[in-house]
Amino acid sequence: VSMTDLIWDGLVKRYRSKTTHRILTDAQMIVIRDGLADSYEARMVALVADYTAGRIATVTWEDRFLTLIVEAASHGFVFGRGGAALMTNADWDELAVTVAKQTSYGGRFLSELEASIDAQRGTTPLKAIRTALEARTAARASLYAGAAVEGYERGHAAAQGTPTNRLTLPVYPADGGTTCMSRCRCNWIIKGDEEARVWNAHWQTEHDEKVCDGCKGRGELYASVTVPM
Numbered sequence: 330v331s332m333t334d335l336i337w338d339g340l341v342k343r344y345r346s347k348t349t350h351r352i353l354t355d356a357q358m359i360v361i362r363d364g365l366a367d368s369y370e371a372r373m374v375a376l377v378a379d380y381t382a383g384r385i386a387t388v389t390w391e392d393r394f395l396t397l398i399v400e401a402a403s404h405g406f407v408f409g410r411g412g413a414a415l416m417t418n419a420d421w422d423e424l425a426v427t428v429a430k431q432t433s434y435g436g437r438f439l440s441e442l443e444a445s446i447d448a449q450r451g452t453t454p455l456k457a458i459r460t461a462l463e464a465r466t467a468a469r470a471s472l473y474a475g476a477a478v479e480g481y482e483r484g485h486a487a488a489q490g491t492p493t494n495r496l497t498l499p500v501y502p503a504d505g506g507t508t509c510m511s512r513c514r515c516n517w518i519i520k521g522d523e524e525a526r527v528w529n530a531h532w533q534t535e536h537d538e539k540v541c542d543g544c545k546g547r548g549e550l551y552a553s554v555t556v557p558m
């Protein structure tokens with residue numbers, strides 16, 4: 330299933346396939362979410378390679394890298410929310426806070442990278458410094474694609490609520506609160522129970538060895554979250 334085949338169903342607050350008309354499962358949505366993050370990751374890694382190879386100026390690199398983080402968070406949020414038309418003021422506010430936080434993580438990377446270049450300047454040719462940094466910076470750049478994951482998870486939670494009854498959860502995947510930082514690919518599973526007037530949510534960790542202790546802890550702490558509607 331690709332993003333272009335999806336249409337939001339406001340009644341069930343889920344996406345449907347335009348082709349099969351079936352509602353997508355949580356698992357299918359996570360695959361699409363992660364594909365979105367992967368596409369931003371590839372662009373971030375390519376961009377830092379342009380910088381370390383000296384193909385783009387520092388100011389261009391900084392500007393484009395931060396822009397990619399903003400785009401990743403926004404794209405994820407709006408997609409999770411069900412489309413830009415459904416975004417409320419509260420959604421834009423929540424997205425703005427997420428963008429500010431994710432770009433501040435990115436800003437730390439920018440200044441650390443420049444500081445490490447500056448520290449070697451004078452003793453090592455710039456080209457050699459940059460080549461030495463290449464592998465490390467590629468791995469580091471890939472971290473920031475998690476902005477799409479946090480954005481998506483926030484948008485998805487907000488989509489389950491109503492403008493007068495907003496659903497927010499205590500923490501979100503890739504929010505920077507776990508040691509895996511933005512590498513996190515955990516997710517929230519949310520089910521609305523209209524009769525009981527509650528949302529039932531639980532934190533689902535990735536089913537592989539990449540899960541950090543912080544995420545495992547969240548999986549236990551948030552195994553069953555009940556939020557009144």
Ligand SMILES: [Zn+2]
Binds near residue numbers: 509
């Ligand atoms: Zn995680």
